Amino acid sequence: MKPFDFVQPRTVDEALAAWEPGAAWLGGGTNLVDLMKTGAVQPAKLIDITRLPGLDTIETRADGATRIGALVSNADLADDPGFARSFPMVAEALLSGASGQLRNVATVAGNIMQSPRDAFYRELDPPSDPLSGGASLAVLGTGGRFAAVNPSDFAVPLVALDAVVEVRGPGGAREIALADLHLPPGDAPGNSTALRPGELILALRLPAAAAGFAAHSRYLKVRDRTSFAFATASAAASLRIEGGRIAEARLALGAVAPRPWRVAEAEALLAGRAIDADLFAEAAEVALSGAVAVGGNGWKIELARRTAARALAMAAAGTPARMPALPASPFAPQAGDLIHA
Amino acid sequence: MSLSIRLTINGAPRDIALEDARVTLLDLLRERLALPGTKKGCDRGQCGACTVIVNGKRVNSCLTLAATLDGAQVTTIEGLATGDRLHPVQEAFIEQDGFQCGYCTPGQIMSAVGLIAEGRAGDDPERIREGMSGNICRCAAYHGITLAVQEATRRMAEAEKGDAA
Ligand SMILES: Cc1cc2nc3c(=O)[nH]c(=O)nc-3n(C[C@H](O)[C@H](O)[C@H](O)COP(=O)(O)OP(=O)(O)OC[C@H]3O[C@@H](n4cnc5c(N)ncnc54)[C@H](O)[C@@H]3O)c2cc1C
Numbered sequence: 001m002k003p004f005d006f007v008q009p010r011t012v013d014e015a016l017a018a019w020e021p022g023a024a025w026l027g028g029g030t031n032l033v034d035l036m037k038t039g040a041v042q043p044a045k046l047i048d049i050t051r052l053p054g055l056d057t058i059e060t061r062a063d064g065a066t067r068i069g070a071l072v073s074n075a076d077l078a079d080d081p082g083f084a085r086s087f088p089m090v091a092e093a094l095l096s097g098a099s100g101q102l103r104n105v106a107t108v109a110g111n112i113m114q115s116p117r118d119a120f121y122r123e124l125d126p127p128s129d130p131l132s133g134g135a136s137l138a139v140l141g142t143g144g145r146f147a148a149v150n151p152s153d154f155a156v157p158l159v160a161l162d163a164v165v166e167v168r169g170p171g172g173a174r175e176i177a178l179a180d181l182h183l184p185p186g187d188a189p190g191n192s193t194a195l196r197p198g199e200l201i202l203a204l205r206l207p208a209a210a211a212g213f214a215a216h217s218r219y220l221k222v223r224d225r226t227s228f229a230f231a232t233a234s235a236a237a238s239l240r241i242e243g244g245r246i247a248e249a250r251l252a253l254g255a256v257a258p259r260p261w262r263v264a265e266a267e268a269l270l271a272g273r274a275i276d277a278d279l280f281a282e283a284a285e286v287a288l289s290g291a292v293a294v295g296g297n298g299w300k301i302e303l304a305r306r307t308a309a310r311a312l313a314m315a316a317a318g319t320p321a322r323m324p325a326l327p328a329s330p331f332a333p334q335a336g337d338l339i340h341a
Numbered sequence: 342m343s344l345s346i347r348l349t350i351n352g353a354p355r356d357i358a359l360e361d362a363r364v365t366l367l368d369l370l371r372e373r374l375a376l377p378g379t380k381k382g383c384d385r386g387q388c389g390a391c392t393v394i395v396n397g398k399r400v401n402s403c404l405t406l407a408a409t410l411d412g413a414q415v416t417t418i419e420g421l422a423t424g425d426r427l428h429p430v431q432e433a434f435i436e437q438d439g440f441q442c443g444y445c446t447p448g449q450i451m452s453a454v455g456l457i458a459e460g461r462a463g464d465d466p467e468r469i470r471e472g473m474s475g476n477i478c479r480c481a482a483y484h485g486i487t488l489a490v491q492e493a494t495r496r497m498a499e500a501e502k503g504d505a506a
């Protein structure tokens with residue numbers, strides 16, 4: 001690891017003033033310290049933001065709109081009973097990610113800002129074929145370039161629910177839709193976001209409408225082993241069902257694109273229709289229609305298609321009373337004791 | 342650059358001067374504080390061998406920079422027993438054969454202590470396996486580990502009931 005300066009500011013103003021080119025924010029460090037060990041990232045200065053006051057609370061307004069401080073840990077958010085009741089698939093996604101130890105430390109801001117897992121980003125001397133191993137290669141949203149998938153589970157349901165990121169920086173405060181946070185790949189397969197130099201994430205927000213899906217929401221993650229592995233494909237599916245029909249649908253896919261991948265076309269197709277397995281297959285087909293296999297990962301397209309259809313069927317069956325439903329395996333029986341169905 | 346931090350490690354306060362902010366909690370414990378019970382497996386957050394309890398929560402000490410921890414309470418495997426009396430999780434690991442070579446065991450035990458405190462798994466083996474998935478065992482002693490966590494969970498719940506009565 002390269003030596004670096006270390007500061008631990010006590011206010012947001014102090015933190016913003018400490019930023020300079022080459023500096024990096026340190027949240028839980030579970031991604032950044034890992035990358036610093038390989039030398040893939042070499043900050044000249046670490047600004048430890050974990051002592052900043054007021055960024056570790058979850059606030060819920062009467063209408064259900066929720067604001068999550070940037071420093072809330074992945075574990076604390078998933079375990080907050082009110083939050084899990086209103087946004088069950090977000091809790092399910094959080095608990096499907098990483099391990100108990102990592103979730104205790106990982107912050108929500110660090111999670112959505114985490115780097116892609118491909119060796120190209122993680123090692124100082126990437127393999128000569130940097131983007132080998134199709135599991136981490138994007139099949140959607142690449143604009144014909146090589147790109148690694150965004151690895152975050154948490155960001156997938158968040159993007160389906162129209163989450164917004166609150167930031168502050170040298171230019172003042174602003175908001176960025178989570179859907180616009182991760183930029184399309186440029187010439188280098190780097191990890192670029194819409195954050196400007198020196199901007200700090202202060203909170204994530206979910207709008208009131210997002211809580212309207214609580215009764216029919218699931219996050220389904222498929223991976224190489226049952227637990228403690230990144231997704232090979234995942235889907236967040238939410239339905240608002242009225243009188244046996246789908247009034248409104250949300251669908252986002254994970255581990256297929258350089259960003260959490262919301263599929264508006266599939267959502268439009270589902271709206272107003274009756275619940276039906278063929279309909280879910282059709283929506284999943286639409287969701288993957290533009291996908292292009294890279295590096296032999298055609299299997300990912302088929303896997304994502306089936307994962308999307310399955311997640312929609314699970315959402316239609318209803319949010320289980322106890323979340324997350326276990327075992328966290330796509331082979332588990334679909335229905336348990338359903339509270340809402 | 343020199344940084345000084347104060348940690349309470351296994352109940353004892355320690356003032357520590359770090360000449361460099363790169364030191365992880367894992368390296369600090371093993372190399373500087375003569376507490377080698379905490380193991381280094383991957384050094385990347387992937388195996389759980391380095392699990393310790395910081396401020397009541399299980400964490401991977403290999404990804405934690407010591408400089409961030411000023412004021413923290415740290416419990417390692419060395420601080421679990423009370424004199425000659427083993428912690429219920431340690432006892433259960435012995436009784437249920439929760440290990441073979443023993444390399445992952447300190448991390449498994451600290452992780453189990455953290456999991457039981459989180460109250461997430463209860464004694465459901467499926468939830469215990471999920472809750473313990475951040476700890477890899479190269480000897481694949483998983484069956485015994487699951488039984489040990491289940492057993493310790495029950496015993497600790499009973500002891501708590503006894504205390505309350
Ligand atoms: C072994 C392993 C397995 C994992 N498995 C999964 C998995 O299955 N699913 C999954 O989703 N994730 C997984 N992860 C990733 C994990 O979720 C992330 O490492 C974690 O969420 C990052 O949070 P952090 O607070 O530790 O971030 P840090 O490491 O502190 O920071 C990560 C990045 O975010 C930036 N950052 C942090 N906070 C802010 C802020 N407030 N404003 C602006 N920028 C900020 C940092 O500068 C850095 O670039 C895994 C990680 C490991 C090591």
Ligand code: FES
Nearest residue numbers: 382383384389403
């Ligand atoms: S040594 Fe820390 S997780 Fe492997």
Ligand code: FES
Nearest residue numbers: 441443478479480
């Ligand atoms: S007992 Fe040998 S690695 Fe677990």
